[in-house]
Amino acid sequence: xxxxxxGTSDAALxxxxxxxxxxxxxxxxxxxxxxxxRYAMHMLGNREDAEEVLQDAFVRAYRSLGRCNDPERxxxxxxxxxxxxxxxxxxxxxxxxRRFVHDPVALETAPLSGPDGRTEWDDMxxxxxxxxxxxxxxxxxxxxxxxxxxxxxxRLTGAGVSALKMRVKRAREQLQAMLREVERV
Amino acid sequence: xxxxxxxxxxxxxxxLRRAVRIDPALDxxxxxxxxxxxxxxxxxxxxxxxxxxxxxHQITLTPLGGxxxxxxxxxxxxxxxxxxxxxxxxxxxxRAFQFVLIAPRATRVSLVGDFNDWDATRTPMSRAGSKAxxxxxxxxxxxxxxxxxxxxGSRWLADPSAPVARDEDYGAPSSVLTVGGGGS
Amino acid sequence: xxxxxxxxxxALLATMLVAGRAAAQQxxxxxxxxxxxxxxxxxxxxxxxxxxxxxxEPLVQRALEGATKRASGEVIVAAVRRLAxxxxxxxxxxxxxxxxxxxxxxxxxxxxxxxxxxxxxLRHARREPLIVPLAVLADLVASGVPVDSAAAAVLALSRQAxxxxxxxxxxxxxxxxxxxxxxxxxxxAAATTTMASYGVNAGARPQRPGRP
Numbered sequence: 084x085x086x087x088x089x090g091t092s093d094a095a096l097x098x099x100x101x102x103x104x105x106x107x108x109x110x111x112x113x114x115x116x117x118x119x120x121r122y123a124m125h126m127l128g129n130r131e132d133a134e135e136v137l138q139d140a141f142v143r144a145y146r147s148l149g150r151c152n153d154p155e156r157x158x159x160x161x162x163x164x165x166x167x168x169x170x171x172x173x174x175x176x177x178x179x180x181r182r183f184v185h186d187p188v189a190l191e192t193a194p195l196s197g198p199d200g201r202t203e204w205d206d207m208x209x210x211x212x213x214x215x216x217x218x219x220x221x222x223x224x225x226x227x228x229x230x231x232x233x234x235x236x237x238r239l240t241g242a243g244v245s246a247l248k249m250r251v252k253r254a255r256e257q258l259q260a261m262l263r264e265v266e267r268v
Numbered sequence: 269x270x271x272x273x274x275x276x277x278x279x280x281x282x283x284l285r286r287a288v289r290i291d292p293a294l295d296x297x298x299x300x301x302x303x304x305x306x307x308x309x310x311x312x313x314x315x316x317x318x319x320x321x322x323x324x325h326q327i328t329l330t331p332l333g334g335x336x337x338x339x340x341x342x343x344x345x346x347x348x349x350x351x352x353x354x355x356x357x358x359x360x361x362x363r364a365f366q367f368v369l370i371a372p373r374a375t376r377v378s379l380v381g382d383f384n385d386w387d388a389t390r391t392p393m394s395r396a397g398s399k400a401x402x403x404x405x406x407x408x409x410x411x412x413x414x415x416x417x418x419x420x421g422s423r424w425l426a427d428p429s430a431p432v433a434r435d436e437d438y439g440a441p442s443s444v445l446t447v448g449g450g451g452s
Numbered sequence: 453x454x455x456x457x458x459x460x461x462x463a464l465l466a467t468m469l470v471a472g473r474a475a476a477q478q479x480x481x482x483x484x485x486x487x488x489x490x491x492x493x494x495x496x497x498x499x500x501x502x503x504x505x506x507x508x509e510p511l512v513q514r515a516l517e518g519a520t521k522r523a524s525g526e527v528i529v530a531a532v533r534r535l536a537x538x539x540x541x542x543x544x545x546x547x548x549x550x551x552x553x554x555x556x557x558x559x560x561x562x563x564x565x566x567x568x569x570x571x572x573x574l575r576h577a578r579r580e581p582l583i584v585p586l587a588v589l590a591d592l593v594a595s596g597v598p599v600d601s602a603a604a605a606v607l608a609l610s611r612q613a614x615x616x617x618x619x620x621x622x623x624x625x626x627x628x629x630x631x632x633x634x635x636x637x638x639x640x641a642a643a644t645t646t647m648a649s650y651g652v653n654a655g656a657r658p659q660r661p662g663r664p
Contacts, residue, residue, distance in 0.1 A: 105303065108299070109295055112298050116295060117289055120288050120289075121284075121288035133290075134291065137290065137294060138294055138297055142298060145302050146305070206370065206396075206400045207370060208280050210368065210370055210401070211280065212280070212284070214429055216623070223277075223281075227277070227278075227284075253627070254277070255277035258277040258280055260631070261428075262276040263276070380520060382510075382517070385512075385516050386513065386516040386521075387520070388520060409553075411553040412583065414513075431594060431595065431622070432595070437514075437523070437527060437530070438523045438527065438531070439521070442517075444560075444590075444591060444594075446588075446619075448581070448583055448616075
Protein backbone atom coordinates (compact mmCIF):
# COMPACT_ATOMS: atom_id res chain seq x y z
CA UNK A 84 0.00 0.00 0.00
CA UNK A 85 2.97 2.26 0.04
CA UNK A 86 4.55 4.05 2.89
CA UNK A 87 3.03 7.10 4.46
CA UNK A 88 4.84 9.01 7.08
CA UNK A 89 3.88 8.18 10.63
CA GLY A 90 2.14 11.02 12.37
CA THR A 91 0.53 12.54 9.28
CA SER A 92 -2.48 14.45 10.53
CA ASP A 93 -6.03 13.40 9.75
CA ALA A 94 -6.53 16.60 7.81
CA ALA A 95 -3.52 15.93 5.61
CA LEU A 96 -4.66 12.40 4.89
CA UNK A 97 -8.18 13.53 4.13
CA UNK A 98 -6.91 16.16 1.70
CA UNK A 99 -4.74 13.55 -0.01
CA UNK A 100 -7.77 11.30 -0.45
CA UNK A 101 -9.84 14.20 -1.67
CA UNK A 102 -7.30 14.92 -4.37
CA UNK A 103 -7.31 11.33 -5.57
CA UNK A 104 -4.81 9.45 -3.39
CA UNK A 105 -7.13 6.62 -2.36
CA UNK A 106 -4.37 4.71 -0.63
CA UNK A 107 -4.11 7.42 2.01
CA UNK A 108 -7.52 6.31 3.19
CA UNK A 109 -6.01 3.05 4.39
CA UNK A 110 -4.03 5.03 6.97
CA UNK A 111 -7.19 6.64 8.26
CA UNK A 112 -8.88 3.27 8.52
CA UNK A 113 -5.94 1.77 10.39
CA UNK A 114 -5.85 4.77 12.69
CA UNK A 115 -9.52 4.60 13.67
CA UNK A 116 -10.30 0.93 13.33
CA UNK A 117 -9.76 -0.20 16.91
CA UNK A 118 -11.11 2.86 18.59
CA UNK A 119 -14.33 2.95 16.58
CA UNK A 120 -14.47 -0.82 16.79
CA ARG A 121 -14.57 -0.54 20.57
CA TYR A 122 -17.63 1.70 20.41
CA ALA A 123 -19.37 -0.56 17.87
CA MET A 124 -18.65 -3.69 19.91
CA HIS A 125 -20.03 -2.20 23.10
CA MET A 126 -23.02 -0.68 21.37
CA LEU A 127 -23.98 -3.76 19.41
CA GLY A 128 -22.63 -6.41 21.76
CA ASN A 129 -21.06 -8.74 19.24
CA ARG A 130 -18.00 -8.75 17.04
CA GLU A 131 -19.72 -9.83 13.86
CA ASP A 132 -22.14 -6.92 13.79
CA ALA A 133 -19.49 -4.51 14.99
CA GLU A 134 -17.08 -5.35 12.18
CA GLU A 135 -19.83 -5.21 9.59
CA VAL A 136 -20.95 -1.81 10.81
CA LEU A 137 -17.40 -0.55 11.03
CA GLN A 138 -16.64 -1.56 7.48
CA ASP A 139 -19.87 0.03 6.32
CA ALA A 140 -19.09 3.24 8.19
CA PHE A 141 -15.62 3.51 6.69
CA VAL A 142 -16.94 2.97 3.17
CA ARG A 143 -19.72 5.51 3.65
CA ALA A 144 -17.27 7.97 5.06
CA TYR A 145 -15.08 7.55 2.00
CA ARG A 146 -17.99 8.04 -0.35
CA SER A 147 -19.13 11.18 1.39
CA LEU A 148 -15.71 12.58 2.17
CA GLY A 149 -16.69 15.61 0.14
CA ARG A 150 -19.13 16.50 2.91
CA CYS A 151 -16.40 16.45 5.55
CA ASN A 152 -15.87 20.19 5.37
CA ASP A 153 -13.51 20.29 8.33
CA PRO A 154 -10.83 17.66 7.74
CA GLU A 155 -9.28 18.58 11.10
CA ARG A 156 -12.34 17.06 12.71
CA UNK A 157 -12.43 13.95 10.56
CA UNK A 158 -12.48 11.68 13.59
CA UNK A 159 -15.56 13.28 15.10
CA UNK A 160 -17.27 13.30 11.72
CA UNK A 161 -16.49 9.62 11.26
CA UNK A 162 -17.87 8.93 14.70
CA UNK A 163 -21.15 10.51 13.64
CA UNK A 164 -21.40 8.13 10.71
CA UNK A 165 -20.61 5.17 12.93
CA UNK A 166 -23.16 6.17 15.59
CA UNK A 167 -25.83 6.32 12.91
CA UNK A 168 -24.87 2.98 11.39
CA UNK A 169 -24.98 1.41 14.84
CA UNK A 170 -28.50 2.69 15.35
CA UNK A 171 -29.71 1.30 12.03
CA UNK A 172 -27.94 -2.01 12.55
CA UNK A 173 -29.30 -2.30 16.07
CA UNK A 174 -32.82 -1.92 14.71
CA UNK A 175 -32.14 -4.59 12.07
CA UNK A 176 -30.68 -6.94 14.65
CA UNK A 177 -33.93 -6.80 16.59
CA UNK A 178 -35.68 -8.29 13.57
CA UNK A 179 -33.40 -11.28 13.25
CA UNK A 180 -34.35 -14.79 14.29
CA ARG A 181 -32.35 -14.66 17.51
CA ARG A 182 -34.52 -12.60 19.85
CA PHE A 183 -34.05 -11.64 23.42
CA VAL A 184 -36.52 -11.23 26.13
CA HIS A 185 -35.11 -8.05 27.47
CA ASP A 186 -32.05 -7.16 25.51
CA PRO A 187 -31.34 -6.38 21.90
CA VAL A 188 -27.78 -7.51 22.20
CA ALA A 189 -26.60 -11.10 21.88
CA LEU A 190 -24.91 -12.16 25.06
CA GLU A 191 -23.86 -15.57 23.78
CA THR A 192 -21.39 -14.22 21.30
CA ALA A 193 -17.70 -14.20 20.70
CA PRO A 194 -15.84 -12.66 23.59
CA LEU A 195 -14.19 -9.29 23.34
CA SER A 196 -10.49 -9.36 22.63
CA GLY A 197 -8.37 -9.11 25.67
CA PRO A 198 -5.67 -11.00 27.48
CA ASP A 199 -7.99 -12.21 30.24
CA GLY A 200 -10.53 -14.06 28.18
CA ARG A 201 -14.10 -14.04 29.32
CA THR A 202 -14.67 -13.52 33.00
CA GLU A 203 -17.74 -13.23 35.17
CA TRP A 204 -17.22 -9.53 35.30
CA ASP A 205 -17.13 -9.38 31.48
CA ASP A 206 -20.49 -11.13 31.37
CA MET A 207 -22.01 -8.90 34.00
CA UNK A 208 -20.84 -5.74 32.29
CA UNK A 209 -22.11 -6.85 28.91
CA UNK A 210 -25.40 -7.93 30.42
CA UNK A 211 -25.85 -4.64 32.26
CA UNK A 212 -24.90 -2.60 29.23
CA UNK A 213 -27.24 -4.56 27.02
CA UNK A 214 -30.13 -3.84 29.34
CA UNK A 215 -29.78 -0.11 28.95
CA UNK A 216 -32.09 1.44 26.39
CA UNK A 217 -30.07 2.14 23.23
CA UNK A 218 -30.15 5.92 23.66
CA UNK A 219 -28.81 5.68 27.20
CA UNK A 220 -26.19 3.11 26.20
CA UNK A 221 -25.08 5.30 23.33
CA UNK A 222 -24.80 8.38 25.55
CA UNK A 223 -22.95 6.47 28.30
CA UNK A 224 -20.45 4.99 25.86
CA UNK A 225 -19.78 8.26 24.09
CA UNK A 226 -19.30 10.15 27.34
CA UNK A 227 -17.56 7.74 29.68
CA UNK A 228 -15.88 5.27 27.37
CA UNK A 229 -15.10 7.31 24.29
CA UNK A 230 -14.70 10.34 26.57
CA UNK A 231 -16.20 12.86 24.21
CA UNK A 232 -17.35 16.32 25.28
CA UNK A 233 -21.07 16.94 25.42
CA UNK A 234 -20.85 19.49 22.62
CA UNK A 235 -19.29 16.90 20.33
CA UNK A 236 -21.85 14.32 21.39
CA UNK A 237 -24.61 16.78 20.56
CA ARG A 238 -23.20 17.25 17.06
CA LEU A 239 -22.89 13.49 16.55
CA THR A 240 -26.26 12.47 17.85
CA GLY A 241 -28.42 15.46 17.05
CA ALA A 242 -29.65 15.56 20.65
CA GLY A 243 -29.32 18.57 22.90
CA VAL A 244 -26.63 18.77 25.56
CA SER A 245 -29.10 18.68 28.46
CA ALA A 246 -30.91 15.68 26.99
CA LEU A 247 -27.57 13.92 26.65
CA LYS A 248 -26.60 14.74 30.22
CA MET A 249 -29.90 13.32 31.40
CA ARG A 250 -29.37 10.12 29.39
CA VAL A 251 -25.89 9.67 30.83
CA LYS A 252 -27.14 10.29 34.36
CA ARG A 253 -29.94 7.76 33.95
CA ALA A 254 -27.59 5.24 32.41
CA ARG A 255 -25.30 5.51 35.41
CA GLU A 256 -28.17 5.17 37.85
CA GLN A 257 -29.54 2.15 36.03
CA LEU A 258 -26.16 0.47 35.86
CA GLN A 259 -25.70 0.93 39.58
CA ALA A 260 -29.15 -0.46 40.29
CA MET A 261 -28.53 -3.46 38.06
CA LEU A 262 -25.23 -4.32 39.66
CA ARG A 263 -26.82 -4.10 43.07
CA GLU A 264 -29.51 -6.57 41.92
CA VAL A 265 -26.98 -9.01 40.58
CA GLU A 266 -24.92 -8.95 43.71
CA ARG A 267 -27.98 -10.07 45.64
CA VAL A 268 -28.42 -13.31 43.66
CA UNK B 269 -10.76 13.33 47.96
CA UNK B 270 -14.28 12.63 46.83
CA UNK B 271 -14.47 11.11 43.35
CA UNK B 272 -17.99 11.58 42.01
CA UNK B 273 -17.55 8.77 39.48
CA UNK B 274 -16.25 6.24 41.99
CA UNK B 275 -19.18 3.86 41.76
CA UNK B 276 -20.44 0.88 39.88
CA UNK B 277 -20.82 2.78 36.63
CA UNK B 278 -17.22 3.98 36.86
CA UNK B 279 -16.10 0.36 37.27
CA UNK B 280 -18.07 -0.50 34.19
CA UNK B 281 -16.70 2.45 32.23
CA UNK B 282 -13.13 1.54 33.17
CA UNK B 283 -13.73 -2.00 32.04
CA LEU B 284 -15.20 -0.85 28.75
CA ARG B 285 -12.34 1.57 28.08
CA ARG B 286 -9.95 -1.34 27.71
CA ALA B 287 -8.53 -1.52 24.22
CA VAL B 288 -10.42 -3.62 21.74
CA ARG B 289 -8.58 -5.18 18.87
CA ILE B 290 -10.42 -5.45 15.59
CA ASP B 291 -9.02 -7.82 12.98
CA PRO B 292 -6.72 -5.72 10.77
CA ALA B 293 -8.05 -7.66 7.78
CA LEU B 294 -10.94 -5.22 7.97
CA ASP B 295 -8.69 -2.56 6.48
CA UNK B 296 -8.19 -4.64 3.37
CA UNK B 297 -11.90 -5.29 3.05
CA UNK B 298 -12.63 -1.59 3.26
CA UNK B 299 -10.01 -0.76 0.66
CA UNK B 300 -11.25 -3.51 -1.65
CA UNK B 301 -14.76 -2.14 -1.43
CA UNK B 302 -13.57 1.37 -2.11
CA UNK B 303 -11.41 0.28 -5.00
CA UNK B 304 -14.35 -1.58 -6.47
CA UNK B 305 -16.11 1.72 -6.96
CA UNK B 306 -15.67 2.13 -10.71
CA UNK B 307 -12.87 4.44 -11.81
CA UNK B 308 -15.21 6.78 -13.69
CA UNK B 309 -17.34 7.00 -10.56
CA UNK B 310 -14.33 7.87 -8.50
CA UNK B 311 -13.20 10.47 -11.00
CA UNK B 312 -16.68 11.93 -11.17
CA UNK B 313 -16.85 11.81 -7.42
CA UNK B 314 -13.59 13.64 -7.03
CA UNK B 315 -14.70 16.28 -9.55
CA UNK B 316 -18.11 16.62 -7.97
CA UNK B 317 -16.64 16.70 -4.51
CA UNK B 318 -14.21 19.38 -5.50
CA UNK B 319 -16.96 21.54 -6.96
CA UNK B 320 -19.09 20.84 -3.93
CA UNK B 321 -16.33 21.80 -1.57
CA UNK B 322 -16.05 25.18 -3.15
CA UNK B 323 -19.72 25.96 -2.61
CA UNK B 324 -21.04 27.11 0.76
CA HIS B 325 -23.20 24.45 2.51
CA GLN B 326 -25.26 23.78 5.59
CA ILE B 327 -24.56 20.31 6.85
CA THR B 328 -26.81 18.23 9.03
CA LEU B 329 -24.77 15.38 10.38
CA THR B 330 -27.41 13.29 12.05
CA PRO B 331 -30.83 12.85 10.51
CA LEU B 332 -33.90 12.69 12.72
CA GLY B 333 -34.51 9.32 11.13
CA GLY B 334 -31.58 8.07 13.16
CA UNK B 335 -33.25 9.29 16.33
CA UNK B 336 -36.52 7.70 15.32
CA UNK B 337 -34.73 4.42 14.64
CA UNK B 338 -33.10 4.59 18.08
CA UNK B 339 -36.43 5.23 19.77
CA UNK B 340 -38.06 2.43 17.85
CA UNK B 341 -35.21 0.06 18.69
CA UNK B 342 -35.59 0.84 22.35
CA UNK B 343 -39.26 0.10 22.05
CA UNK B 344 -39.01 -3.15 20.16
CA UNK B 345 -36.43 -4.70 22.40
CA UNK B 346 -38.86 -6.93 24.11
CA UNK B 347 -41.04 -7.75 21.21
CA UNK B 348 -38.27 -7.90 18.66
CA UNK B 349 -40.62 -7.62 15.74
CA UNK B 350 -40.75 -4.97 13.05
CA UNK B 351 -42.31 -6.60 10.03
CA UNK B 352 -45.48 -5.36 8.42
CA UNK B 353 -47.53 -8.47 7.94
CA UNK B 354 -51.20 -8.22 8.86
CA UNK B 355 -52.03 -8.79 12.52
CA UNK B 356 -53.99 -11.98 11.86
CA UNK B 357 -50.94 -13.65 10.37
CA UNK B 358 -48.79 -12.60 13.29
CA UNK B 359 -51.24 -13.73 15.95
CA UNK B 360 -50.19 -17.37 15.74
CA UNK B 361 -46.57 -16.82 14.81
CA UNK B 362 -44.09 -18.33 17.20
CA ARG B 363 -40.76 -16.61 17.83
CA ALA B 364 -37.71 -17.63 19.77
CA PHE B 365 -36.96 -15.81 23.00
CA GLN B 366 -33.81 -16.11 25.01
CA PHE B 367 -34.02 -15.95 28.79
CA VAL B 368 -30.94 -14.91 30.69
CA LEU B 369 -30.08 -15.12 34.36
CA ILE B 370 -26.89 -14.03 36.04
CA ALA B 371 -26.38 -16.47 38.91
CA PRO B 372 -22.69 -17.01 39.57
CA ARG B 373 -23.22 -19.22 42.61
CA ALA B 374 -25.85 -21.56 41.15
CA THR B 375 -25.02 -25.11 40.14
CA ARG B 376 -28.16 -25.75 38.14
CA VAL B 377 -30.99 -23.55 36.90
CA SER B 378 -34.29 -24.39 35.21
CA LEU B 379 -36.61 -22.08 33.37
CA VAL B 380 -40.18 -22.87 34.42
CA GLY B 381 -43.38 -21.27 33.24
CA ASP B 382 -46.65 -21.30 31.39
CA PHE B 383 -44.84 -22.32 28.21
CA ASN B 384 -43.54 -25.62 29.58
CA ASP B 385 -46.31 -26.68 31.95
CA TRP B 386 -44.30 -25.50 34.95
CA ASP B 387 -42.20 -28.61 34.58
CA ALA B 388 -38.81 -27.95 36.10
CA THR B 389 -37.22 -30.75 34.07
CA ARG B 390 -38.24 -29.49 30.63
CA THR B 391 -36.03 -26.44 30.15
CA PRO B 392 -32.75 -26.68 31.97
CA MET B 393 -30.68 -23.58 31.40
CA SER B 394 -27.18 -23.75 30.02
CA ARG B 395 -24.13 -21.89 31.08
CA ALA B 396 -22.72 -19.46 28.55
CA GLY B 397 -19.46 -17.62 28.57
CA SER B 398 -18.25 -17.41 32.14
CA LYS B 399 -19.94 -19.36 34.90
CA ALA B 400 -22.16 -16.46 35.81
CA UNK B 401 -24.50 -16.56 32.85
CA UNK B 402 -27.40 -19.00 32.39
CA UNK B 403 -29.48 -19.01 29.23
CA UNK B 404 -32.32 -20.87 27.56
CA UNK B 405 -34.22 -20.28 24.32
CA UNK B 406 -37.95 -20.97 24.05
CA UNK B 407 -40.30 -20.49 21.07
CA UNK B 408 -43.34 -18.47 22.10
CA UNK B 409 -46.59 -17.50 20.44
CA UNK B 410 -48.33 -14.22 21.24
CA UNK B 411 -49.65 -14.22 24.76
CA UNK B 412 -48.80 -13.48 28.33
CA UNK B 413 -46.59 -15.87 30.23
CA UNK B 414 -45.73 -16.25 33.88
CA UNK B 415 -42.33 -17.77 34.51
CA UNK B 416 -39.57 -18.04 37.04
CA UNK B 417 -36.14 -19.53 37.48
CA UNK B 418 -35.76 -22.59 39.70
CA UNK B 419 -32.27 -22.56 41.16
CA UNK B 420 -30.47 -25.60 42.56
CA GLY B 421 -33.73 -27.48 42.94
CA SER B 422 -34.82 -25.39 45.88
CA ARG B 423 -35.01 -21.67 45.22
CA TRP B 424 -37.48 -19.71 43.09
CA LEU B 425 -36.21 -16.52 41.53
CA ALA B 426 -38.14 -13.99 39.57
CA ASP B 427 -36.37 -12.43 36.63
CA PRO B 428 -34.78 -9.23 37.95
CA SER B 429 -35.20 -7.53 34.61
CA ALA B 430 -38.85 -8.38 33.98
CA PRO B 431 -42.16 -7.13 35.32
CA VAL B 432 -43.27 -8.92 38.45
CA ALA B 433 -46.30 -11.17 38.29
CA ARG B 434 -48.45 -10.03 41.15
CA ASP B 435 -49.17 -13.36 42.71
CA GLU B 436 -51.50 -13.45 45.64
CA ASP B 437 -52.03 -17.14 45.12
CA TYR B 438 -48.83 -19.09 45.41
CA GLY B 439 -46.37 -16.90 47.24
CA ALA B 440 -43.24 -17.80 45.28
CA PRO B 441 -42.06 -15.00 42.97
CA SER B 442 -42.82 -15.04 39.26
CA SER B 443 -42.23 -12.76 36.33
CA VAL B 444 -44.32 -11.88 33.32
CA LEU B 445 -43.43 -11.88 29.67
CA THR B 446 -45.85 -10.50 27.12
CA VAL B 447 -45.44 -11.45 23.49
CA GLY B 448 -47.39 -9.12 21.25
CA GLY B 449 -49.69 -10.34 18.54
CA GLY B 450 -49.53 -7.50 16.10
CA GLY B 451 -48.93 -3.89 15.31
CA SER B 452 -45.42 -2.81 16.22
CA UNK C 453 -95.46 -48.91 38.44
CA UNK C 454 -93.13 -48.61 35.44
CA UNK C 455 -93.29 -51.29 32.81
CA UNK C 456 -89.96 -53.14 32.57
CA UNK C 457 -89.39 -51.91 29.04
CA UNK C 458 -89.64 -48.23 30.05
CA UNK C 459 -87.43 -48.86 33.04
CA UNK C 460 -84.78 -50.36 30.80
CA UNK C 461 -85.03 -47.42 28.36
CA UNK C 462 -84.70 -44.91 31.18
CA ALA C 463 -81.75 -46.77 32.61
CA LEU C 464 -80.14 -46.78 29.19
CA LEU C 465 -80.75 -43.06 28.76
CA ALA C 466 -79.30 -42.38 32.20
CA THR C 467 -76.22 -44.41 31.33
CA MET C 468 -75.80 -42.54 28.09
CA LEU C 469 -76.08 -39.20 29.88
CA VAL C 470 -73.49 -40.17 32.45
CA ALA C 471 -71.14 -41.50 29.80
CA GLY C 472 -71.62 -38.36 27.75
CA ARG C 473 -70.76 -36.19 30.70
CA ALA C 474 -67.70 -38.24 31.46
CA ALA C 475 -66.55 -37.85 27.89
CA ALA C 476 -66.98 -34.09 28.12
CA GLN C 477 -64.93 -34.08 31.29
CA GLN C 478 -62.05 -36.00 29.70
CA UNK C 479 -59.16 -35.21 31.91
CA UNK C 480 -56.20 -33.26 30.55
CA UNK C 481 -53.39 -35.73 31.26
CA UNK C 482 -51.25 -32.93 32.67
CA UNK C 483 -53.69 -32.60 35.54
CA UNK C 484 -52.50 -36.02 36.72
CA UNK C 485 -49.81 -34.01 38.47
CA UNK C 486 -52.43 -32.73 40.88
CA UNK C 487 -53.26 -34.78 43.90
CA UNK C 488 -56.36 -37.00 43.56
CA UNK C 489 -58.44 -34.77 45.82
CA UNK C 490 -57.73 -31.62 43.82
CA UNK C 491 -57.91 -33.06 40.34
CA UNK C 492 -61.69 -33.36 39.94
CA UNK C 493 -62.37 -29.84 41.18
CA UNK C 494 -59.86 -28.34 38.78
CA UNK C 495 -61.07 -30.57 35.96
CA UNK C 496 -64.61 -29.38 36.56
CA UNK C 497 -63.53 -25.75 36.39
CA UNK C 498 -61.67 -26.41 33.16
CA UNK C 499 -64.66 -28.18 31.78
CA UNK C 500 -67.03 -25.33 32.64
CA UNK C 501 -64.69 -22.88 30.99
CA UNK C 502 -64.60 -25.02 27.88
CA UNK C 503 -68.38 -25.18 27.83
CA UNK C 504 -68.49 -21.40 28.09
CA UNK C 505 -66.03 -21.11 25.19
CA UNK C 506 -63.36 -19.61 27.40
CA UNK C 507 -59.71 -20.55 26.96
CA UNK C 508 -58.76 -23.49 29.15
CA GLU C 509 -55.00 -23.46 28.75
CA PRO C 510 -54.46 -20.56 31.20
CA LEU C 511 -56.45 -22.51 33.79
CA VAL C 512 -54.41 -25.66 33.31
CA GLN C 513 -51.19 -23.67 33.56
CA ARG C 514 -52.38 -21.96 36.71
CA ALA C 515 -53.05 -25.34 38.28
CA LEU C 516 -49.69 -26.72 37.18
CA GLU C 517 -47.92 -23.67 38.58
CA GLY C 518 -49.54 -24.35 41.91
CA ALA C 519 -48.55 -28.01 41.77
CA THR C 520 -44.93 -27.15 40.97
CA LYS C 521 -44.82 -24.59 43.75
CA ARG C 522 -46.32 -27.16 46.12
CA ALA C 523 -49.40 -25.14 46.96
CA SER C 524 -52.25 -26.88 48.76
CA GLY C 525 -55.18 -28.24 46.79
CA GLU C 526 -57.49 -25.60 48.23
CA VAL C 527 -55.21 -22.79 47.14
CA ILE C 528 -54.88 -24.25 43.66
CA VAL C 529 -58.62 -24.63 43.19
CA ALA C 530 -59.22 -21.09 44.45
CA ALA C 531 -56.60 -19.70 42.06
CA VAL C 532 -58.03 -21.54 39.08
CA ARG C 533 -61.55 -20.50 39.96
CA ARG C 534 -60.49 -16.86 40.28
CA LEU C 535 -58.82 -16.96 36.90
CA ALA C 536 -61.86 -18.57 35.29
CA UNK C 537 -64.07 -15.80 36.64
CA UNK C 538 -61.63 -13.16 35.39
CA UNK C 539 -61.53 -14.73 31.93
CA UNK C 540 -65.31 -14.61 31.82
CA UNK C 541 -65.38 -10.97 32.85
CA UNK C 542 -62.69 -10.17 30.31
CA UNK C 543 -64.78 -11.72 27.61
CA UNK C 544 -67.83 -9.71 28.64
CA UNK C 545 -65.80 -6.53 28.33
CA UNK C 546 -63.77 -7.33 25.23
CA UNK C 547 -66.43 -9.15 23.26
CA UNK C 548 -66.72 -12.61 21.83
CA UNK C 549 -64.16 -11.96 19.12
CA UNK C 550 -61.36 -11.48 21.66
CA UNK C 551 -58.54 -13.95 21.19
CA UNK C 552 -57.41 -16.29 23.97
CA UNK C 553 -54.26 -14.20 24.40
CA UNK C 554 -56.34 -11.03 24.73
CA UNK C 555 -58.60 -12.69 27.27
CA UNK C 556 -55.60 -13.77 29.35
CA UNK C 557 -54.15 -10.30 29.26
CA UNK C 558 -57.59 -8.85 30.01
CA UNK C 559 -57.99 -11.18 32.97
CA UNK C 560 -54.64 -10.00 34.31
CA UNK C 561 -55.69 -6.38 33.93
CA UNK C 562 -58.97 -7.01 35.74
CA UNK C 563 -57.15 -8.87 38.49
CA UNK C 564 -54.86 -5.88 38.83
CA UNK C 565 -57.90 -3.69 39.44
CA UNK C 566 -58.83 -2.32 36.03
CA UNK C 567 -62.54 -2.10 35.35
CA UNK C 568 -64.47 -3.83 32.62
CA UNK C 569 -65.33 -0.34 31.37
CA UNK C 570 -61.64 0.35 30.81
CA UNK C 571 -61.27 -2.86 28.87
CA UNK C 572 -64.29 -2.03 26.74
CA UNK C 573 -62.91 1.45 26.08
CA LEU C 574 -59.61 -0.04 25.00
CA ARG C 575 -61.44 -2.30 22.60
CA HIS C 576 -63.11 0.74 21.03
CA ALA C 577 -59.94 2.80 21.01
CA ARG C 578 -57.77 0.37 19.10
CA ARG C 579 -58.21 -1.96 16.18
CA GLU C 580 -54.98 -3.89 16.64
CA PRO C 581 -54.80 -6.74 19.15
CA LEU C 582 -55.00 -5.63 22.75
CA ILE C 583 -52.56 -8.11 24.26
CA VAL C 584 -49.83 -5.58 24.85
CA PRO C 585 -51.93 -2.61 26.07
CA LEU C 586 -53.72 -4.87 28.54
CA ALA C 587 -50.48 -6.44 29.67
CA VAL C 588 -48.86 -3.04 30.10
CA LEU C 589 -51.83 -1.92 32.19
CA ALA C 590 -51.52 -4.98 34.44
CA ASP C 591 -47.75 -4.59 34.72
CA LEU C 592 -47.96 -0.91 35.64
CA VAL C 593 -50.41 -1.61 38.43
CA ALA C 594 -48.14 -4.42 39.64
CA SER C 595 -45.36 -1.83 39.80
CA GLY C 596 -47.41 0.32 42.10
CA VAL C 597 -49.04 2.74 39.67
CA PRO C 598 -52.58 3.59 40.82
CA VAL C 599 -54.99 1.80 38.54
CA ASP C 600 -56.76 4.98 37.43
CA SER C 601 -53.48 6.61 36.38
CA ALA C 602 -52.37 3.47 34.58
CA ALA C 603 -55.71 3.04 32.83
CA ALA C 604 -55.87 6.67 31.73
CA ALA C 605 -52.34 6.59 30.34
CA VAL C 606 -52.72 3.29 28.53
CA LEU C 607 -56.05 4.35 27.06
CA ALA C 608 -54.62 7.64 25.81
CA LEU C 609 -51.58 5.96 24.29
CA SER C 610 -53.37 2.97 22.82
CA ARG C 611 -55.12 5.07 20.23
CA GLN C 612 -51.88 5.77 18.42
CA ALA C 613 -49.05 3.87 20.03
CA UNK C 614 -47.74 0.68 18.56
CA UNK C 615 -47.02 -2.31 20.76
CA UNK C 616 -43.32 -1.53 20.88
CA UNK C 617 -43.97 2.04 22.03
CA UNK C 618 -46.29 0.84 24.78
CA UNK C 619 -43.64 -1.58 26.00
CA UNK C 620 -41.02 1.15 26.04
CA UNK C 621 -43.47 3.39 27.91
CA UNK C 622 -43.90 0.71 30.56
CA UNK C 623 -40.13 0.26 30.88
CA UNK C 624 -39.67 3.99 31.27
CA UNK C 625 -42.24 4.11 34.06
CA UNK C 626 -40.68 1.16 35.87
CA UNK C 627 -37.21 2.67 35.57
CA UNK C 628 -38.36 5.96 37.01
CA UNK C 629 -40.19 4.28 39.86
CA UNK C 630 -37.07 2.26 40.62
CA UNK C 631 -35.17 5.54 40.75
CA UNK C 632 -37.58 6.94 43.29
CA UNK C 633 -40.22 8.79 41.29
CA UNK C 634 -43.82 8.62 42.57
CA UNK C 635 -45.62 6.06 40.38
CA UNK C 636 -48.42 8.33 39.17
CA UNK C 637 -45.99 11.09 38.28
CA UNK C 638 -43.68 8.66 36.51
CA UNK C 639 -46.61 7.39 34.50
CA UNK C 640 -47.76 10.84 33.49
CA ALA C 641 -44.25 11.90 32.51
CA ALA C 642 -43.58 8.80 30.46
CA ALA C 643 -46.95 9.08 28.73
CA THR C 644 -46.20 12.69 27.79
CA THR C 645 -42.79 11.72 26.42
CA THR C 646 -44.28 8.87 24.42
CA MET C 647 -46.96 11.08 22.93
CA ALA C 648 -44.40 13.76 22.16
CA SER C 649 -42.36 11.20 20.28
CA TYR C 650 -45.15 10.91 17.74
CA GLY C 651 -44.31 14.49 16.80
CA VAL C 652 -40.60 13.61 16.46
CA ASN C 653 -41.37 10.62 14.30
CA ALA C 654 -43.65 12.67 12.11
CA GLY C 655 -40.88 15.22 11.69
CA ALA C 656 -38.47 12.51 10.59
CA ARG C 657 -40.41 11.87 7.44
CA PRO C 658 -39.24 13.87 4.46
CA GLN C 659 -41.03 17.16 4.15
CA ARG C 660 -43.30 17.44 1.19
CA PRO C 661 -42.81 20.48 -1.01
CA GLY C 662 -44.78 23.44 0.12
CA ARG C 663 -44.94 22.44 3.77
CA PRO C 664 -43.12 24.47 6.38
